[in-house]
Amino acid sequence: MDAAIRQIGFRIRSLIPFLPKPNLRHAVGLVLLCVLGIPIAAGLIFTLLPAFGYLPSIGGHTLSLEPWRELFSYPGFATSLRITVTTGLAATVLALILSFSFCAVVHGRMRDRGADGLLAPLLAAPHAAMAIGLAFLMAPSGWLIRLVSPWLTGYTVPPDIATVQDPWGAALVTGLLIKELPFLLIVILAALNQIPVDQQMRAGRALGYGQGIVWIKIIAPQVYAQIRLPVYVVLAYSLSVVDMALILAPSNPPPLSVVAFKWFMAPDVTRTLPAAAAATLQLFVVAGAIGIWRLGERGVAGLGLWWTTRGGRGVSGEPGLKLAAALGTIILSLGLGSLIALAVWSLAWRWPFPDILPSTWSLDIWSRQAHALVWPLGNTVVLAAVTTGVALLLAIAWLEAGDRTGRRDRAIPWHPVYIPILLPQIAFLFGTQVLTLKLQLDGSFLAVAWAHFLFVFPYVLLALADPWKALDPRYARSAAALGASPTRTLIRIKLPILLQPIAIALAIGFAVSVAQYLPTLFAGGGRVATLTTEAVAMASGGDRRVVGVFAFMQTLLPLAVYLAALVIPRIVFANRQALAGRT
Template structure:
């Protein structure tokens, strides 16, 4: 029989391999599962001859080129806008307390699911939305909704707006997280102050000194944003054009079509989506090289001023506009969920009712239970695997290699529409008809990278002297892990758990594809309702999407405070009784 110490150590040592297998095998297997049907191999149809019929059908699809163009332009433009605005905000408020105030204002937006954010933005920009109501009739003279095409405009403007507003907080928080590292943040702030003491204006000092050193820490988040935007489904469904849609939306429609032969076309489309995303990632890398080459002289030319004051004023105005748009979007969502009769162009409803909440709550018990159960199980497994993998790093006294770290983020960099489609096909081949398990596994693929990203830095920064002391007193590795390390990591673990729940709650495509449409969650219901149901009921479901991750983060913030307060109280009582006895 293996001693407990060895059993625990061996289990921990196997965790990195298990984590890699859980991420790499489904993604690679899913890509293989896309390749085979794309060339005509579908056993369910008794088709085993490899042909290019799927690609012929795809290329002959009406407006296929427009689908590709919409996907490429919307993702590239939205990523460029989100990155540019992030850099401008950082440069404008770099050494100002306003930077962290903006972070606190934008931070909650990060946990809002994409579908809920898209619904909120659609309520703002529709012809009868909050934007037109605020300016009517006193400025526009409109007594009825204007005739414009937002959302679902053919130029994808509303979709670009939604993607930009949703990804901007993520990039900003990733940048602030990098600056929070003691060595990097202190170094860059010191260099920024030195540059200003040499006569450089604050904006110029940031672009010449800070940004070149900060950008390497933003590269992976930017590529993840670009990859997601190129293959997003939720936001294009709610805000994007319909005729034709983006390529990812078209693939999903072909996959769900009752005509099974369209799965060959959908599989070929998934390969084209993968190639499109890889092309965009390569284009961004080439753009980096070009900017680095052509901006080198401007970094060393000694020029102190590049219209810094004008850019700063523009950034301040842009920040106010962004925060106003976000607040109006959320306000419109809340108002519609309680609105009774609300005629245009009134800025507020004439009456507020609870009828929509009561009606929605009566019908959302099953989707709500599914959402919480699936999210909890997927996140729990992700946290356990992450903790074991990070503990294995410390037992081996070395971190995961750069290649292994890249593999962990593979589901974030490869379009989900591509490998999920293949994964579902493989699950059908092996006879996996357990829809609930398939959905949980699909969520785990996306939850795990975010949980690892959230927990890794905190675990690696643990002071090892506590573990050495416990081991010197005879504690086994399992006791050191459970009674020394985990209590110190209570707050980071809960934050990672809340983040994992937020990611799971927002998953639309894995739920729809892996569950075969049989598992309903709050997100799938919200997207379905946003396509044409009552605006008031859609608002209720979108708000529920926001409330669930908000409650998770609230508990993650409150529980450590409660635990540490009780521990301090118990320690105080124990100390007082000892003194009284003495």
């Protein structure tokens, strides 16, 4: 026996030189597995088991289909499912069409650097704050009705019209468009930098094709191949949104994600099992939608190939593109108007209908709510700073490890690090809450920061991956030839060159953390208040002026960080134009 053990030991030692040595990539991968992979996997498992009746803490000791029977027997279940699918798909399709059309029309007139500043307020504003501002615009007593009353409508009192939480979900689709359109515009403009658009446009025009036709047939397919992951993220979010749906979507019955959320939050613990079934169904809906979308991509690609090869040099696409671009401009204008409405309501003391502006302005609401703002504001800032800082460090370590090992991963949709932003939050956050309970972290600041990190890290990595890969590797080779170590090259060469993309990634991560609603509630157990949780809680029936204060402050935080991310690199590299504007 001893001889056999010694022989096995000798064979293992002989293999050691051929085994892969631990490196930075392995270390970062292990950390991400612990803080990202395990919570997601545990969250899905601890949601899936209650969906089939197994939750011993409330008496569910056997697997059954009873939670699904309760879900299917819920009055209005079919309507909830229909609203979920129609609003999610409509918002995604419209956002994609409007963003491509807008870029096609304004291409050559607006560059990405200018777009950053113009779209910054819309990109930085959290979804909940934007939904509240849009409700202030579209409500029967909102700004849009006031602008045309009474001289056009004849209304001297607010009309009895369901303009918000309408049964068709139009308000929710509009709110989603306001947030998703700027996001897609930014990623499309970034993708255009990787394509020789001007040369291809000139070649197409020289062959007699209209500008719109060249864009549709040549430019758009190349761009879409690069932005597939952001499109899937938009689709997944639109199908499973909760915070915007609580404010803008129909409430009787609400979308499926809201049904699951309300059951999870219900005092009756027996609602947990059908809530888990609804959350699991939400996961299936998103997975099925992405699969169908993927099949649709292939079908559209086949039709596009047939359409391209059959010729057609006309300009028939121009009017449609201009109309879609005009609609996109209206959507962006509604977004800016929503933010202005938040600011106005936060300063309004008396604003009778149908006056266009308040008759009395005052800062009294701000002074009265100062004490109530302190604790949520502090939690929001600290959570965003901690999670974004950690996410940025790990993202840089991950990308640097890829450089050192010669593996530069593409931002493919199926990469494990992007799973959290492709899954519905409601589908695994309850299970994550169960995990924090087992670890005795439920309701703690650490648990909430951990939950925020699950979503902040993928967005930070997504924002930083393409600029990092676009960095010329000859810089690192030149530094190595001069005797610089990889770490010194990273600190002295790469990070300064990539200062602006890093700052933008930091701002995006900060905004993502500020916007988190469900992770804060589930992981915090209602004990960690943030500006987002307070604003959404007040939106359903609170004083509009108080809601405006919280929502406007919620918007100001990420906007200030985003503007700083645009300005600081230009100040630091004021005498180096290429570095100041590098993206």
